[in-house]
Amino acid sequence: MVRVLPDVAAIDRCFDYLVPDEMSDQVRVGTIVRVALHGRRVRGWVVEDDVTPAPGVRLQPLAKVTGWGPPAAIVDLAGWAAWRWAGPRATFLRAASPRRRVVSLMGAPPPPPSLRSGQGGSFPYGPPAVSAGGSTNHNQELIGEAFANERSVVRVPPDADPLVFVSAAASLGDALVLTPSAAQAAHLLRRLRREGRAAAAWPHDWARAAAGGVVVVGGRGAAWAPVPTLAAVVAIDAHDEAYQEERTPSWNGWHVAAERARRDGVPCVALSPCPTLESLRWGRLLTASRARERAGWPSIDVVDRRNDDPRSGLYSERLVKLVRSGRRVACILNRKGRARLLACAACGGLARCERCGAAAEQLGEGLRCRACGLERPSLCAVCGSQRLKVLRAGVSRVVEELEALVGASVGEITGQTTATPDTPVVVGTEAALHRLDELDAVAFLDFDQELLVPRFRASEQALALLARAARVVGGRRGNILVQTRVPDHEVLEAAVHADPGRLTIAELARREALGLPPYTVLAEVSGPDAPTMVASLPSSVERMGPDGDRWLVRAPDHSILCDALASVARPRGRVRVVVDPARS
């Protein structure tokens, strides 16, 4: 008899079934099965075997064995994640299961014995990494030390090649390597295979990973890969917010992988040019040499705009010179559309919505309210003038203005655009930094928007943006231009001096004073039934809010926070809980 968790998000509950004799050799903890439940057949996972039957319940047999599922250790890990991110277990088991049915692990041949290391013990490197180019000059000491610790945060400059760390992990045995995006994972995988490593892509090579003898590479989901004997974990760019699942439960891939490493007692290495404060609290910080770090950040040109003529708009003299230089430049502005804020050129009044009073933005020829979406023709609601001036330009508007300044065509990239423009000058939102590479320079037109946004992680996120830009311009070879009215902000100081530690110190003090992470932990509770849930939380947690329909719950650590969240009955479907919200 086995206990089965149905793959139905709303049923976070197990049911017992009989195992027919002919299935018994295929059924163990993790196996994916089909079961009859309440008059229908649903998928589910065996989460316990050899269950003693509860008296007085007539059991149904398993309807079918579908195939391989996550190993027992991962089933257990899913239980932990359900607690840690206050979500149903089924979500995590789904994340850990193969996309297509796996009937046998055969056909996933193990790699040649020469590459199967992982006998444990000291730290011999495997086949020496063939260094192409000069970016693999980390000293061996740093790598050795990283894997000698259980939890290391290795701060490397933005242009550092993570491959040496990945190879070192692979030399220890079956390693798990996480990257923020699937594209980065695919690239890394190709390079590992070129190096002669047996490597499996998550989630495509699920069965190969389960068979063992490979290093598994993937995005955040790879944290759930069925590696039989884990030897090490590496998270590349561990600061990246892409590790966090956007949908609830919003689990974090590298936190899951780190928990796995902890459970198995193997090293976990988080690489980042700008480690988060939370990661620094989690692990021991190791840094590249000062000289190496300084050499790996580009030159950062901070343009102090405090005394510039406001009529020069988003374009300082240095910016104009840069875009006219003929070099490949991306101008970054995190505002989509043409104009996000307008004023009447005649009476000076702001363009606002007639219905709700919120700011109206330019949309085609007319205006649209940014809050309620009401559209109206482009004229002043107060005096009727048709002349409106742009107070806050968006990307599309900047494209037009830069084309006039450069005298050539300028491309545009936002999250929605699909084609990559081939013009030397490109304007875009942050998305442009993920889509372009090998630029000569990146210019942040209004960096204050990043620095001053009212979110407690704003500074860290702003530095991460600069690190991202630094990588896109190829480290030291490129340039970053930053227009700001806060030129002495710690974020800019840290980037200019290639010393993220400067931000760490300032930010830690601020967070401690305000009782914010990493000194505390937060969860966001929202939705129609949030008040009910918040009201029934135990007094071990602090409640803050509401802000609209959002509440913040604060506790000294995850054990208290998650226990508190788990202790209250959840009104189904009507409340959303986000543990460790990225923005707040």
Added chain:
DNA sequence: CGGACAAGCTGA
């Protein structure tokens, strides 16, 4: 989630 069943609303 999705079926079962009860309670409430409507119209003839």
Added chain:
DNA sequence: CAGCTTGTCCGG
């Protein structure tokens, strides 16, 4: 009071 909608309950 049939016929339909809406809400609540519960699953082996």
